[in-house]
Amino acid sequence: ETGVTQTPRHLVMGMTNKKSLKCEQHLGHNAMYWYKQSAKKPLELMFVYNFKEQTENNSVPSRFSPECPNSSHLFLHLHTLQPEDSALYLCASSQDLKGLAGGNEQFFGPGTRLTVL
Amino acid sequence: GNSVTQMEGPVTLSEEAFLTINCTYTATGYPSLFWYVQYPGEGLQLLLKATKADDKGSNKGFEATYRKETTSFHLEKGSVQVSDSAVYFCALSFGNEKLTFGTGTRLTIIP
Numbered sequence: 001e002t003g004v005t006q007t008p009r010h011l012v013m014g015m016t017n018k019k020s021l022k023c024e025q026h027l028g029h030n031a032m033y034w035y036k037q038s039a040k041k042p043l044e045l046m047f048v049y050n051f052k053e054q055t056e057n058n059s060v061p062s063r064f065s066p067e068c069p070n071s072s073h074l075f076l077h078l079h080t081l082q083p084e085d086s087a088l089y090l091c092a093s094s095q096d097l098k099g100l101a102g103g104n105e106q107f108f109g110p111g112t113r114l115t116v117l
Numbered sequence: 118g119n120s121v122t123q124m125e126g127p128v129t130l131s132e133e134a135f136l137t138i139n140c141t142y143t144a145t146g147y148p149s150l151f152w153y154v155q156y157p158g159e160g161l162q163l164l165l166k167a168t169k170a171d172d173k174g175s176n177k178g179f180e181a182t183y184r185k186e187t188t189s190f191h192l193e194k195g196s197v198q199v200s201d202s203a204v205y206f207c208a209l210s211f212g213n214e215k216l217t218f219g220t221g222t223r224l225t226i227i228p
Contacts, residue, residue: 004160033215042121043161043206043218056215090160105151106216108160 003027004109006091012115013081021076021112023091030096032074033106034066037088049074050097081116088113119144121207123219130197130226138192138222140181140207148209150174150183150190151216155204164192164205199226 004025013019025032034046048056049068063085065077074091092106124139142148149168153161165174167183167190174181179194190207207219 006160040220042220045215048215092160105163105166106161108153108162110158110160 004091004093004107006089006109006112008112009110010113010115012117013078014117015081015083017081018077018079020078021089021091021114023074023076023109025072025074025091025093025107025109027093027107029093029107030071031094032068032071033092033094034074034076035090035092037090037111043090047076048097055097078114081114083116086114086116119148119209119211119217121209121217121219123205123207123222126204126221127223127225130224132199132226132228133196134226136192136194136197136201136224138205138207138224140190140192140219142188142190142207142209144188144209144211146211147185148211150181151208151210152179152181152190152192153206153208153218155206155221157203161206197224197226199228202226 007022031050033048036044045058046060047066052068063080067075088111090111091109094106120143122141151166152164154164155161165176167174170183170185172183181190181192202225204221204223206221208216210216
């Protein structure tokens, strides 16, 4: 596989369930991101990891718990979500966060469409 | 803080029409500017970018020019196709920092 892959593509869960989203990048990148895409809102950056270390948590509720075991994999663990958390969750990667010129080109996965009942 | 404002969608055009999607930004300094495109069922893909004033980014017949006087980066295409139907996002970043996105503009091209 090439690029950035995400699984599952669709997920329906109840408010008491625990589930995990998975992202894998095959680009040799060192930075990975989770975004939330809701209708009629700008993309919301949730978490940033650089060389497996979390560098940004954008005031995300604790019911979302990220994990980055290595530079190629990123997880988002979900627990006791609310219906308003229903959205498309996008993973992205970029070379890294150090010394890049010309802007930060990110490569996105296809997303996981999450529905919380 | 930094922000990006895009024209409200949805935009519906006939095939071969001229396209403009407006984008303006607010930032301290001179960021790099991007257009990303999201086709149905897919993630975002970089369409084009410009890293300094007066630069023109171009790809797949789309163009955008970095105008620092008007803090704008409008997306244009001379003749759109049905396959251009997608959501288009304008974004900015400073160096290697995070991207700041606009809300996206949904474009539908009818045959």
